[in-house]
Amino acid sequence: MPAISRLSRLVVAAAVVDSLSEPTALLCAARSYPPELAGRFELPGGKVEPGETPTQALVRELAEEVSLTVRLGTELVPPAGRAAAPPCASPAQPSAAAYGDDAPAWPVTAGLRMRVWLAEPADHTDTGTAGTSHQLLEWTALDVVTGLPWLEADVAIIDTLLEELGRLPRRF
């Protein structure tokens, strides 16, 4: 299996809400590392490994990172003007499509690209548990969710999420 360059590497994350049909709260995760990102909030997820589809990777990451089994909903697709350019194929770099990662994605840190799906806990009594990747997991009411210290790239994602859920973010 050829190596995947950093630029083509896909990150997947989930906007886990308490209920896909009647969402009121979002699962927000504060990173524990690296030091410059510690304490900043993100959507739980991680990098797609070779041989995985993006949604397989997402289900694995959620189980590993927040001990949650989820039901996936629709994808939160970036608006056209906000999508990261798909990675280019080259002799050293096989087609991005081979890894299923040439779909429109959100630009995140260090040239990585991220796809985001809505999700809900498969068992509604399951609230998740932070593993080593996160110092805190918080179910936050949607009307105050923009007040958390999100990773820079997530601010636009949270705005789009709230718009799609029919909730305008509270502007400060």
Ligand SMILES: Nc1nc2c([nH]c(=O)n2[C@H]2C[C@H](O)[C@@H](COP(=O)(O)OP(=O)(O)OP(=O)(O)O)O2)c(=O)[nH]1
């Ligand atoms: N999971 C996640 N990562 C995000 C978000 N926003 C954002 O900029 N990122 C960035 C932070 C990281 O540089 C990168 C994800 O890498 P990661 O460290 O979480 O990946 P991983 O779980 O596979 O962990 P590792 O084994 O590589 O340490 O994407 C987000 O909302 N969720």
